[in-house]
Amino acid sequence: MARLRRPKFLRNGKATAGALILLFFFILAVIGSWIAPYSPDATGPDAVVGPSGAHWFGTDQLGRDIYSQLLVGTRGVIVVGFAAGVIATVLSLVIGIASGYLPGRGGEALSVISNVFLVLPALPLLIIITSATPKDGGWIVILTIGLTSWAWNARLLRAQTLSLRRRDYVEAARATGESTWRIIAFEILPNLTAIIASGFVGTVVFTILSEITLAFVGINVSEWNWGTVLYWAQSQDALAQNAWWWFVPAGMAIALLGTGLALLNFGIDEFVNPRLRSGGRARVRTRAGRRLRMRVGFTPVLATVEEGEAR
C-alpha cells in the first residue's frame, strides 16, 4: 500500500502545527456543547471556587461551570470569526482586484475608500455601530466585523494586481481578445492565491480578536464565547478575588487559537517566498577549523577558506 503523502504545503513544520491546532478547535466547535459536563447557564451552589474534579476550571459568581462555558463558547468564536472572515475576504477580493485592475478614477476612488477604512480606528467604530443596533443576534456582530475589516487585505491585493496587470502574459491574453472577466478569473486570480490565503488567515485572527473584544466590553454578552467569560470575570472583579481560573483558561484558548493561525500564516509566507525560510544553521565549520557565520547574500566556499580570509 502506498504511503499517504502529505500535501507539499504541510511538509513545513510551522504550517502543520498551525493546521493541527486549528483542527482541534474546529472539532471542539462541533462537539463542544455535547461534551460539556454542565449547561453553561446552569447555576450551582458553589460560587467562585477553584478547579476541582467536579468543575475542571472552577466556577463563576453564580456557580456556573467555566469549563462548560468555554466549550460551548468555542462554537461562537469559530463561527463568528470565520463567517466575518469570509465576508471580509470576499469584499477585499472584489474591491482590491477592481481597484487594481480598473484604470483611472474608478480604481483610485476604491483605493481611497479602503484607505479610509484602514485609518478609522476599528474598535470605537465597531462599538458605536453594534451598540446602535438591536442587541439580539450574532448576525449584526458578524456583519459589522466583516464589513469593517476588509481594508488591509484589499490594499495588498490592489498592490499585487497593479503589478500583475502589466505583465507580458496578461498583455498577451488581452491581445488575443480574452474578456476582462476571463483575464481576472483565469490569469490574475490564480496568481493571487497565496495573498488571498494568508490574507484570509490574518483577517480571521483579526475578526476573532474583535469579536472577543466586543464581548469583553459588554456588547452581545447574551451568547457565550470566550470574551463573554472574560467579561464576567472583569465585571465581577475576578482579580480582586484571586480567581485566576476564571480568566486564565479563556486567554490561553485565545492565544492558542491565534498562535495556530499565525503559524499557518508563516507556513503560507514561507511556501510562497522561500527566502523567508529559516533554513539551516547559520554557523558552519570550515575545513580549516574556523567557525564562520553565513550571511545573507553570501555563499562561502567552505573548501578554500584560509585563515584571515573568512571575514
Place this chain on the structure above:
Amino acid sequence: MKRLLTRLAFYLFTAWAAITINFFIARTLPGNPVSALLTKFQGQIDSSAIASLTALFGLDKHQSLWDQYVAYWGQLAHGDLGISFSQFPVPVSTLIGSYLPWTLFLVGTATVLSFLIGTALGVLSGWRRGSWTDALLPATAFLSSIPYFWLGLIAISVLAGPASFFPGSFSYDQGLTPVWTPSFVANAVQHAILPAATIVISSMSGWLLGMRNMMVTVSSEDYITVAHAKGLSDRRVMFSYAARNAMLPSVSGFALSLGFIVSGTFLVEIVFSYQGVGTLLLQAIGADDYPLMEGIFLVITLAVLAANFLADLAYLLLDPRTRKEG
C-alpha cells in the same frame, strides 16, 4: 509638496467621512434618549423641560435631515459634542477633555517604545537569520495573538498588588491632585509602567515581523553586496545600508497600525482602570450613553488622523525619492 497636499486632502476626506458616519449613526439610534432620561430622573425633570431637552440632544424631528446635518456641523465647529446622558448635564467635550491627556500619554509612549524595540529586534533577526533570533518568531506570534487586555489581567495578578511597586489601577494615586510637580509626575510614571509595558509587548511583534521580512529581502540586493565588497564594517552595512531601506514600509505602516494600537490601549485602560478615554468608553457602553460614545469615536479618529499626517512627514524625510517628484 504635491504629495503632501494629496495626503492632506485624503485626511480631510477621511475626517469628513468619520463625521458623516457619526451623524447618521446618531440618527438611527434605538429608543428616545429623552424618555430614557426622564425615567432615570423620575419626577426631578419638569415635563416642560422635555422640549428643551429634545432640542439639546439634537432630536428635533421636525427639521429636515439636511438642516440637522448643517446644524451638526455648526455644533462641531464650536467644539460642542452634545451632553452626556450618564453624567447629565456635563458636556461630552469636557468629559473627554479631562480623560484624553492620559490616553495620549499612554499611547504615545507605548507606540514609540514598541516601534523602536520591535524594529531593532527585527533588524537583528533579519540580519542574523539562522541564529537564536529565529526563536523570536514563534514567541512573538504567541504574544501577538494574546489579546492586550488579557495580558494586562495577567500582569496585574502577577506583578501588581498592595505591597508591590506597581500599582494595579488608576493613573495616579487618588490622594494626589494632578499638577506639574516632580513627585506627581513620578507617581504618574510609576502608574503607567505596567499598562505601557503590556501594550509594548503585544504590539511589538508586528514591527518585528515586518522588519525581519524586509531585512531578509533587502539583504540580497546588489547594493548590500557592493557595500560588503567595499569592506565596510558589518554594523555599518546593517544599519546604514540595509536597515535604512528596510524601514520604509514600517514607517508607512506605522500610520496604519496606529488605529489598532489605540483600540488595544482602550482595553488595557479598562483592565487597569486607567483614567483614559478607554475607561470612559466602557462607562458609556454600560450606561447606553450614545453622545459620549460618538464623541469619543470622533475625537480619537481626529487624533489618529493627525498622527498619521505626522508619520507621512517622517516618511518624506526618510525617503528622498518622495521629495524629488513634484
